Amino acid sequence: MSFDNAAFKQQFPLFQHPENAALVYLDNAATTQRPQCVIDAMVDFYSRFNANTHRSSHRLARQATAMVERVRGQAAAFVNAAGSDEIIFTRGATEALNLLAAGLCANLQPGDEILLSAAEHHANLVPWQMAAERYQLKLRFVPLANGAPAWERLPECVSERTRIVSLTAASNALGFATPLAGLRAAVGNDVVLIVDASQRLAHETLDVQALGIDFLLGSAHKFYGPTGIGLLYGRRRQLQSLPPWQGGGEMITRVTLESSDYAEAPHRFEAGTSSLAAIAGLGACLEFLQGQDRAAMQRYESHLCRYLHTELQQLCLQRPLRLLTAFRYNEGRYSEGRDNVGIAALAPMPGCGVAMADLGHWLDEHDIAVRVGHHCAEPLSVELGVGATLRVSLAGYNNRADVDALVAALASYPWDEVSATAADVEREDAVWPAEDFSSLSLSDLRDQGSWQKRYRQLTRWAGLLQPKPALRLDANRVPGCESPVWIVHRCVEGRHQYLIDTDSRVLQGLAVLLLLLLNDRTGAELATVDVEAQFAELGLEKYLSESRNNGFRALVDFMRARAS
Numbered sequence: 080m081s082f083d084n085a086a087f088k089q090q091f092p093l094f095q096h097p098e099n100a101a102l103v104y105l106d107n108a109a110t111t112q113r114p115q116c117v118i119d120a121m122v123d124f125y126s127r128f129n130a131n132t133h134r135s136s137h138r139l140a141r142q143a144t145a146m147v148e149r150v151r152g153q154a155a156a157f158v159n160a161a162g163s164d165e166i167i168f169t170r171g172a173t174e175a176l177n178l179l180a181a182g183l184c185a186n187l188q189p190g191d192e193i194l195l196s197a198a199e200h201h202a203n204l205v206p207w208q209m210a211a212e213r214y215q216l217k218l219r220f221v222p223l224a225n226g227a228p229a230w231e232r233l234p235e236c237v238s239e240r241t242r243i244v245s246l247t248a249a250s251n252a253l254g255f256a257t258p259l260a261g262l263r264a265a266v267g268n269d270v271v272l273i274v275d276a277s278q279r280l281a282h283e284t285l286d287v288q289a290l291g292i293d294f295l296l297g298s299a300h301k302f303y304g305p306t307g308i309g310l311l312y313g314r315r316r317q318l319q320s321l322p323p324w325q326g327g328g329e330m331i332t333r334v335t336l337e338s339s340d341y342a343e344a345p346h347r348f349e350a351g352t353s354s355l356a357a358i359a360g361l362g363a364c365l366e367f368l369q370g371q372d373r374a375a376m377q378r379y380e381s382h383l384c385r386y387l388h389t390e391l392q393q394l395c396l397q398r399p400l401r402l403l404t405a406f407r408y409n410e411g412r413y414s415e416g417r418d419n420v421g422i423a424a425l426a427p428m429p430g431c432g433v434a435m436a437d438l439g440h441w442l443d444e445h446d447i448a449v450r451v452g453h454h455c456a457e458p459l460s461v462e463l464g465v466g467a468t469l470r471v472s473l474a475g476y477n478n479r480a481d482v483d484a485l486v487a488a489l490a491s492y493p494w495d496e497v498s499a500t501a502a503d504v505e506r507e508d509a510v511w512p513a514e515d516f517s518s519l520s521l522s523d524l525r526d527q528g529s530w531q532k533r534y535r536q537l538t539r540w541a542g543l544l545q546p547k548p549a550l551r552l553d554a555n556r557v558p559g560c561e562s563p564v565w566i567v568h569r570c571v572e573g574r575h576q577y578l579i580d581t582d583s584r585v586l587q588g589l590a591v592l593l594l595l596l597l598n599d600r601t602g603a604e605l606a607t608v609d610v611e612a613q614f615a616e617l618g619l620e621k622y623l624s625e626s627r628n629n630g631f632r633a634l635v636d637f638m639r640a641r642a643s
C-alpha cells in the first residue's frame with residue numbers, strides 16, 4: 080500500500096464544495112476536516128437507528144448500544160489497549176484531562192507533586208492548577224530550552240514526591256513531537272504517566288502498551304472525526320482505583336436516597352447520555368484511518384512538513400519574519416517527521432512592526448486558513464518572548480500547492496508599508512507618552528487597613544496599566560524577574576520617562592507604584608526618592624514572595640540604570 084494524497088483529499092466533501100474551490104486549509108491543529116464516511120455514519124445513526132444506549136429493551140436501543148461498544152473496541156485497537164474496558168468516551172481532550180486531574184488528585188497527599196512541561200496546552204495545565212489549589216499539591220515543570228522542553232532533563236525533574244507526570248505528545252503551538260519511546264524510562268515506574276496525544280493521533284499510530292503509558296487521550300475532531308467526542312485510554316489497574324468524576328445515570332449499579340454503588344470502568348466515567356452520533360462518526364473515522372497505509376501517510380506528511388519549513392525558512396531570509404519551529408529535536412536532524420507533527424509557527428522579527436493578525440487577515444483574503452494567537456499555550460509564548468504567532472498546520476489532504484500558495488501570499492504582503500510602521504515602533508512612538516498616574520496617590524495604598532485590602536488596591540492599580548506589545552523586545556526585557564517585564568526609557572527635557580509592560584498582575588500593580596514614584600522626574604529628583612524605604616513603609620515587602628521582592632528590586636535597578 081502507499082499514500083495517495085489526491086485520492087485522500089477527494090474523500091473530504093468540504094474541498095469539493097463550490098464555495099471552497101480555492102480554499103487552502105492550513106488550520107488542522109485547531110480542527111481537521113471530515114471525510115464523507117464520518118458524515119454518513121452520523122446521518123445513518125440519526126436516520127436509521129437513533130435511540131439511547133444501555134437502557135431500553137427495544138431493537139433500536141440494542142443496535143445503538145452495540146454500535147457504541149463496537150466503536151469502543153475499535154478505539155482500543157487504535158491505541159493497542161489491552162481491552163475495550165480501558166476506553167472511556169469523553170467530550171474531548173479537555174474533558175478527559177479534567178476527569179483525570181479531579182480523580183487522580185483526590186487520592187494524593189498535600190505536598191505531592193505533578194510534573195508537566197512548560198509547553199502544555201492550557202487543557203493540560205489549568206485542570207492541574209485547579210486540583211493543586213484544592214489538594215495543596217505542587218506543580219513542577221520540565222524547563223524549556225530553545226523553545227522546546229529540555230527532555231534530557233526529565234529524570235532530574237522527577238522527585239520522590241512526584242506522583243503524576245502529564246505531558247503533551249506534540250506541541251499544538253510549535254509542533255515539536257515529544258520523544259515518547261523514552262518517556263517511561265525517564266520518569267520511572269512509580270508515577271502515573273499521562274500523555275496528551277491530541278496533536279499526534281492524526282499523524283502517527285501510538286501503542287500505549289509498548290510505550291508504558293497509563294493514560295492517553297485525544298479529541299476525535301483533530302484526527303478527522305466529529306467534534307464533541309474524544310477518547311481516554313486508561314490502564315485497567317489505574318482505572319480500578321480512579322474515583323468517578325461526574326455523577327448521574329449510567330455510571331451506577333445501585334442508588335438509594337443516601338448513597339450509590341458505582342459501575343465498573345469504563346461506564347463509571349460516562350455519566351449521562353454520550354454524544355452517540357459522534358461515537359458513530361468516530362467509529363467510521365477509525366475505520367477510515369485503518370484503511371490508510373499510515374506509515375506511508377506519515378512519510379508523506381513529514382516530507383510535506385520539511386518542504387513547508389524549507390520554503391518558510393527561505394521566505395524569512397527576505398522578509399522580517401522568523402520561523403520558530405523546525406525539525407529540531409534530534410539535534411536538527413530530519414527524522415521522518417517524528418520531530419514535528421506538521422506545524423510551522425511564524426513570529427515577526429523584533430521591532431519590525433508587522434502584526435501577525437494583519438498577516439492572518441491578508442492570508443484570509445487569499446482564502447488561506449491559518450491561525451493567529453498564542454494557541455492556548457500562553458506560558459510558552461511568554462517564555463519565548465513572542466506575542467501572537469501565525470501557525471500553519473498540515474494534514475494528509477494538504478500538498479505542495481497549498482504550501483506554495485501560502486508562501487506566495489506571504490511574499491506578496493505589502494511589506495514596504497510595514498517598514499514605515501516598523502520605524503515608528505522602534506521609537507515606541509506608538510505607545511508614548513506614558514500613562515498618566517498622577518491622580519493616584521501612595522496614601523490610596525498606605526491607608527488600606529489590612530494587607531489583603533492593600534493587595535486588592537494593588538491589583539486595581541494593575542488594571543490601569545495598558546498592554547504595550549510593541550515593547551516586548553529582548554533588549555527591553557528586565558533581567559532577574561521571574562515573570563517577564565519589559566521597560567523602555569526616554570529622557571525629555573531632562574525628565575526621565577518610562578513605559579512598562581508585563582503579564583503578571585502583581586507586577587503590573589508594582590509597576591504602577593514605581594511609575595508613581597519615578598516617572599517624569601529629573602535626575603536630581605530621582606536621587607532623592609528612596610523607593611526601598613517607601614516600599615517597606617507600605618508594608619509590601621514582608622507579604623510578597625521572595626521572588627516578587629527580587630523582581631521588584633530588579634525593576635528599580637533597571638529603571639535607575641536607564642536613567643543614569
Ligand code: PMP
Nearest residue numbers: 171172173200202251277278298
Ligand atoms: N491538548 C492539545 C495539545 C491541544 O492541541 C488541544 C486542542 N487545541 C487540546 C488539548 C484540547 O482539545 P479540545 O479542545 O478538543 O478538548
